[in-house]
Amino acid sequence: MVNFKSLDIKALGDLMASIGETRFRASQIYRWMWKRGVTSIDEMSDISKKAREKLKELGYVGELKLKAYFPSKDGSVKFLFELEDGKEIESVFIPDRDRKTVCVSVQVGCPMGCKFCATGSLGFTRNLKSWEIADQVLQVQKFMRSFLNQPDLRITNVVYMGMGEPLVNLDEVKKSIYTLNSHIGLNIGSRKITVSTVGIIPGIYELARFDRQVKLAVSLHSAIQSKRAQIVPVAKAYPLDKLRKAIIQYYEQKKRWITFEYLLLPGFNNSEEDIEALEDFVSGIPSKINVIPFNPYPGALFRAPTDREIEKFIKRLQKLPHTVTLRASKGRDVGGACGQLAKFRPTELILNTEN
Numbered sequence: 001m002v003n004f005k006s007l008d009i010k011a012l013g014d015l016m017a018s019i020g021e022t023r024f025r026a027s028q029i030y031r032w033m034w035k036r037g038v039t040s041i042d043e044m045s046d047i048s049k050k051a052r053e054k055l056k057e058l059g060y061v062g063e064l065k066l067k068a069y070f071p072s073k074d075g076s077v078k079f080l081f082e083l084e085d086g087k088e089i090e091s092v093f094i095p096d097r098d099r100k101t102v103c104v105s106v107q108v109g110c111p112m113g114c115k116f117c118a119t120g121s122l123g124f125t126r127n128l129k130s131w132e133i134a135d136q137v138l139q140v141q142k143f144m145r146s147f148l149n150q151p152d153l154r155i156t157n158v159v160y161m162g163m164g165e166p167l168v169n170l171d172e173v174k175k176s177i178y179t180l181n182s183h184i185g186l187n188i189g190s191r192k193i194t195v196s197t198v199g200i201i202p203g204i205y206e207l208a209r210f211d212r213q214v215k216l217a218v219s220l221h222s223a224i225q226s227k228r229a230q231i232v233p234v235a236k237a238y239p240l241d242k243l244r245k246a247i248i249q250y251y252e253q254k255k256r257w258i259t260f261e262y263l264l265l266p267g268f269n270n271s272e273e274d275i276e277a278l279e280d281f282v283s284g285i286p287s288k289i290n291v292i293p294f295n296p297y298p299g300a301l302f303r304a305p306t307d308r309e310i311e312k313f314i315k316r317l318q319k320l321p322h323t324v325t326l327r328a329s330k331g332r333d334v335g336g337a338c339g340q341l342a343k344f345r346p347t348e349l350i351l352n353t354e355n
């Protein structure tokens, strides 16, 4: 039995042709699944009864199972989803005025082992399939519509910043972007989609050639090679000088500003020397620097910066000719903030009883 959500339009067209239907029917099914969120083949009312019966013999419309959700005081909601093989992943809904963002996971665990990251400390289990990535957005949208009693609520932005490294699962990530971007899918503009990487150089070049104008965010955290390699193990294979070239190429190709994520780890990467190295690294790259105060989790190697440390760091960075933003990490109280996914569980969780 095939999960029809795992098929793209072409494969769905082949399937329809194999049961004697026109390929055109594929877009109708796609729309039912990805735009309207329907899982029952019987509800696909513009497909003939005969074709629906045949479809039911061949497969089904799968969906992620919502196991629990954790609403934060700041309006964000963390979700725990179960996959068909029983593995679990997390996603986060982040509202900000008209912008409704979903942060998606791309892997179960993560093989990168970054030293400041709760997900990285869990190890790696498997890559997600494209439908499992896109379905996080669909399920969050469906849930939030009823949770907030806003039937017209639409997810406007997607960030690939949850569990896992997107550029080591790039084929599936690209396919999921097609689904999110499709006008018969979730219809989210490619410019509203951000792919974040810890610095996988071949992946950056490949994403530069990808035919969707997605934004690139690079988790930099230190512009000093020896320091960066201490906290981001993959930096040994992909050093800063080569990473910089790949980022410039991405900008040249896409003409889209790059976002540099800089996790503020007090006592590690906030000295004058660190700032000067950062200044050199970003110089000449149209970009913004997003400073994220570290969110400790149980067993973390770093502590949170104090307000004074944050303020001092930001003030110094503001002397650079770059836009500097301070990301107020949302979902901190429910373990949904950056680098917290997968390890910390709040004590008050709300189990989903609808499934």
Ligand code: SF4
Residues within 6 Å of the ligand: 110, 111, 112, 113, 114, 117, 118, 119, 120, 121, 162, 163, 164, 165, 198, 339
């Ligand atoms: S920061 Fe990203 S790439 Fe690094 S271990 Fe965590 S999830 Fe993986």
